[in-house]
Amino acid sequence: MHENARAMVFGSFAADALALGVHWIYNTHVIDKKWGRVENYLKPERPTYHPTKDRGEFTHYGDQTLVLLKSIAQNAGFDLNKFAADWRQFFESYNGYFDGATKATLENFKTGKKPNAAGSDSDDFAGAARIAPLVYYYRKNPEQLIKSAKTQTSLTHNHQQVIDSAAFFGGVAFKVLNGAPPVAALQETRNEGFDRPPYSKWIEDGLGSVEKDTRQAILDFGQMCEIDAAFPSVIHLIAKYESNLKTGLVENAMAGGDSAGRGLAVGMVLGAHLGIAALPPEWLAELKAYRQIAAFLDQIDQRVG
Numbered sequence: 001m002h003e004n005a006r007a008m009v010f011g012s013f014a015a016d017a018l019a020l021g022v023h024w025i026y027n028t029h030v031i032d033k034k035w036g037r038v039e040n041y042l043k044p045e046r047p048t049y050h051p052t053k054d055r056g057e058f059t060h061y062g063d064q065t066l067v068l069l070k071s072i073a074q075n076a077g078f079d080l081n082k083f084a085a086d087w088r089q090f091f092e093s094y095n096g097y098f099d100g101a102t103k104a105t106l107e108n109f110k111t112g113k114k115p116n117a118a119g120s121d122s123d124d125f126a127g128a129a130r131i132a133p134l135v136y137y138y139r140k141n142p143e144q145l146i147k148s149a150k151t152q153t154s155l156t157h158n159h160q161q162v163i164d165s166a167a168f169f170g171g172v173a174f175k176v177l178n179g180a181p182p183v184a185a186l187q188e189t190r191n192e193g194f195d196r197p198p199y200s201k202w203i204e205d206g207l208g209s210v211e212k213d214t215r216q217a218i219l220d221f222g223q224m225c226e227i228d229a230a231f232p233s234v235i236h237l238i239a240k241y242e243s244n245l246k247t248g249l250v251e252n253a254m255a256g257g258d259s260a261g262r263g264l265a266v267g268m269v270l271g272a273h274l275g276i277a278a279l280p281p282e283w284l285a286e287l288k289a290y291r292q293i294a295a296f297l298d299q300i301d302q303r304v305g
Contacts, residue, residue, distance in 0.1 A: 003276060004275045005136050007271040007274070007275045009132045010276065010279060011270060011271020016263055018249055018283070020260065021035065021045075021055075023050060023059055024258065031256060041056045057289075059096075060097045060098070061130060068152060069133035069297075070296055077138075078137070078151070119157055122159060124230075126258070126260070127159075130264055131173075139177055149167055150166055161198070162227050175189065198228065202232040206232035214236065214240065214255055223255065223256050230262055243274070245270040246280055
């Protein structure tokens with residue numbers, strides 16, 4: 001389990017880094033014409049949303065995931081108040097993109113709201129997608145995993161469907177780490193609390209789309225950030241590429257739109273299933289934060305084994 005757990009975290013970060021250069025480009029013809037097949041990290045070019053970033057770095061989603069990993073490594077687990085303080089401090093000098101959820105949450109803090117009430121009402125999937133570090137820390141404690149996944153999501157995305165989605169994909173990742181194939185884990189997690197609208201429909205639609213071309217499937221669901229588009233798209237990617245992490249993450253990037261948000265969750269689940277060998281060595285070698293991530297995982301291992 002341990003090596004696959006590390007692959008789960010690196011898979012999530014690598015997916016975000018792979019998406020960085022084409023993130024939020026919705027016209028897939030532009031991706032084809034300008035970059036071709038996105039199989040390696042790209043340096044974002046203007047007028048994209050991340051012009052301050054370099055090749056192998058993260059979007060603002062991945063950056064927040066790294067803040068979460070650092071927080072739980074240094075604080076011996078997840079603590080909402082400590083994570084909120086780390087998150088706020090990080091954005092005080094951040095030279096990257098501030099999305100609507102971040103801006104609204106920071107504004108709520110300025111008005112005096114506490115961490116348990118400062119979250120925006122954003123329905124963007126990304127708030128639920130940055131949970132790989134929590135799955136790593138609590139991989140032997142599913143109850144605490146689900147609780148912390150929901151709480152960390154609510155810090156910035158205080159929207160019930162996004163919060164529930166963090167619980168769903170946290171549960172899926174936990175099952176995969178314990179040996180369940182991803183599609184079986186999706187189905188089991190659905191049956192254990194998500195066999196209800198809208199989740200049951202999103203899961204059914206995602207699983208039912210695996211014979212479709214990925215670009216078409218994600219275009220049909222919606223390329224955007226919102227949960228009702230991203231959730232079934234993530235299900236599609238996990239199910240269709242259950243045995244091929246690299247192709248799944250490349251096809252996710254090629255599908256356009258909010259590929260970084262989708263990728264964080266897909267990389268987490270497929271990394272947990274397929275292990276570190278499924279990640280191209282150059283993706284790990286060229287990940288700017290590789291040593292930092294590895295050091296935080298080592299720090300966690302010293303506490304939880």
